[in-house]
Amino acid sequence: MEKLITVLGEIKALFNRSLSELSIDCVVFGFHDDQLKVLLLRTKGSDSWMLPGGWILKTENLEDAAYRILKERTGLDSIFLQQFQTFGANNRYNGKEIMARLGLPPEQNFFPERAVSVGYYALVEYSLVEPKTDFFTEECRWWDIGEIPELLFDHNDIASRALRALRKQFDHEALGFNLLSEKFTLIELQRLYETILGLEKDKLDRRNFQKKILSYGFLERLEERKTGGAHKAPYLYRVDPEKYAIYQRENEL
Amino acid sequence: MEKLITVLGEIKALFNRSLSELSIDCVVFGFHDDQLKVLLLRTKGSDSWMLPGGWILKTENLEDAAYRILKERTGLDSIFLQQFQTFGANNRYNGKEIMARLGLPPEQNFFPERAVSVGYYALVEYSLVEPKTDFFTEECRWWDIGEIPELLFDHNDIASRALRALRKQFDHEALGFNLLSEKFTLIELQRLYETILGLEKDKLDRRNFQKKILSYGFLERLEERKTGGAHKAPYLYRVDPEKYAIYQRENEL
DNA sequence: TTATCATTGTGTCACAATCACACAATGGTG
DNA sequence: CACCATTGTGTGATTGTGACACAATGATAA
Structure with a gap:
């Protein structure tokens, strides 16, 4: 119980330093064994997987926040990063649902009712990544693009839009060297x-x-x-x- | 003075029904006399021009908000609309600056310190548009793309990014019929x-x-x-x- | 040691897409 | 009714893309 209070306190503190109605979600692509991989996180004490993401500090540039979030998850500093779409369906997210997923009491919800998310995709060198969990999660690992499970919120939609945007960009520009050594x-x-x-x-x-x-x-x-x-x-x-x-x-x- | 209080009240009311840290800005393109035009607004009692934009109601889908904003400015219902980029530089916007621009007392600022904006561009038929001002503005008219004045906030940047995105899309897809009769x-x-x-x-x-x-x-x-x-x-x-x-x-x- | 063989490195031809260009027909203008 | 800017259409040249073959290499296995 005491631990729960500590957790709540830490989240609230982080949250107070951040913009509340806006988040960032990242689709991190890697390439291994001739397969395209995506980095996913599993929330604590559940089987629910989600994209790496986070909030934007009140004083932070949007893009800097994305780089920071990626660094926290992958350990990598210089990353190919591309904003591709912002997701704002009014039912895409629910504060109480997050609380429940985190094993926290929904009635104490301090997340906003609604949040819009800016989607980024990243291209990284698979072998250099050391997947790290964050405060909310206990597992972080690569998934094959063809075997992505059902994700939280609208993250399946975000992931498939990211892949589409990636393909479109590949179609008329040579890139992707960030995915190889x-x-x-x-x-x-x-x-x-x-x-x-x-x-x-x-x-x-x-x-x-x-x-x-x-x-x-x-x-x-x-x-x-x-x-x-x-x-x-x-x-x-x-x-x-x-x-x-x-x-x-x-x-x- | 009494009027000022009324104005403040109305803005606050609108604002309370909306997401506060997020806005939408639209770059509305029209075509006339072989020239590409953009719809701009002039704020009340000043020479400052800006892009049409607005807030997202708490219960409203992001895209619906963009359509609503465009309908309010142009009178048009069905519009070619494309989200192209989200702008989140930490210095792009300043609540107190807005208050000052609107002739309101900056110390009573109720806008957030920071706001991120989702950029949309729209293609409309020039002759069908009836430019309408909104609560904050007293003039709404077309400007030639080559003669855009200095705009508020980062709106010059948004406008030029919109044009770039438009050109990119034109390069590999036939569209733009919405700009003609x-x-x-x-x-x-x-x-x-x-x-x-x-x-x-x-x-x-x-x-x-x-x-x-x-x-x-x-x-x-x-x-x-x-x-x-x-x-x-x-x-x-x-x-x-x-x-x-x-x-x-x-x-x- | 040497034959095997999947894989690498390179060049040519056929076809499609794009570009450059010319000329007759049209329908207001003066 | 002659003029002329503009429209409608077709053909050859150039470029880009797709299909394809063969000699060289170097680890593997006899």
């Missing part, structure tokens, strides 16, 4: 594209894909080759940051 | 595209443009021709709603 082979990049665009393996023609990507001119072929696998060792590539910036500028607007 | 000539459509994309007149090749647009298959050529102008009378076209819906579905995702 610094050095990668072209076939790894191709698998990434096929996975994100929802295509089957080798749907993209290997030769045409490589020609196209290389024609952008921002990939640098290293002397090094990727060894270890069977068969001929492929070259490793990396993104040349300066040339990539030029490409992005030319591709803007 | 129901029946239009292909050259009018071409001027619209050139204006929105920021191209000079006749930059697009007339023949290729018409071929491309018609190849989408949702424009219907009418028997009617547009008379009145000098020279040969061009055919009028209109959008076939069913075929347009098919085109949009095929073009999705």
Whole structure:
């Protein structure tokens, strides 16, 4: 009982330092074993999963809040982050429901009746992430994009909109290198594209894909080759940051 | 003085029925005389212009609020509306500043210190709009996109982001028919595209443009021709709603 | 040590999309 | 009724994309 009071106190304190009617939800994408993954959290003492999210401090820029939240969950500092949509259905959220989910007394609800959420998606390097739980949750782990369970609130909707926005962006801009390690082979990049665009393996023609990507001119072929696998060792590539910036500028607007 | 108290009371009443930390700002585009226009409002007793906007009622869906705000300003019911970005810089807005702008005593400020705003852009038929002022403003009129004055808050930023989002969408999807009257000539459509994309007149090749647009298959050529102008009378076209819906579905995702 | 074989690296051809361009028909204007 | 800016239409050139084949490589297994 005493513990419950402490918990309530801490949440209230956090809450008083934040904007109350507004939250941020993040869809964090990772890539592993040729599969697209999303980072999810399980709330304490329940089977309910949700997207990582949080509140915006009263003095904090919206985008800074998103970066902070991501850093708290993944340990990562520099992350590819994109705001994609704001969700404001009047029934998407319910203060009392949150209290109940957290095992707190609903009649003591101090959350607002209503909250709007700004959706961000992030692209991170799977192997660098150390999933961390927060105050409300006891498990944080990757889920395959095809096996996402039923989530709290409208988080299933947010996740699927994020994927759609991601695909749209992939369709007309070369990106996603944040999902791979610094050095990668072209076939790894191709698998990434096929996975994100929802295509089957080798749907993209290997030769045409490589020609196209290389024609952008921002990939640098290293002397090094990727060894270890069977068969001929492929070259490793990396993104040349300066040339990539030029490409992005030319591709803007 | 008595009037001031009444004003304050009315604003407070409206405000109490709304979410306080969140607002909506709309960039309403119209097309007239081969120029792209934006609807702006001038606040009472000042030279300060701003975008039409408003608050979200506590029980109201975000999108419904945007439609309501637009209807209040333009008189129009069915409008092409698109959420494009949410603006949350911590210094973008200041409650006391609003009070001062409205000629109200800043020390009685009841607006929050901070507010985040969801940006929508709208495409409307210029000739159908009857600009209406609201409680805070005494003038509402169209401005040429190239002559937008300095606006309150971060509204210049919002407006230019809206234009950028609009151009991006135009780049890979046929739309914008909402900006023309129901029946239009292909050259009018071409001027619209050139204006929105920021191209000079006749930059697009007339023949290729018409071929491309018609190849989408949702424009219907009418028997009617547009008379009145000098020279040969061009055919009028209109959008076939069913075929347009098919085109949009095929073009999705 | 060497044959095997899945995989890598590269070039060419066919087709589709886009671009550049010309000329006859039209219908107010003077 | 001659004029002329504008409309309606078609064709060849250029570019971009998609389909496809073959020699080189290097770990694996005989």
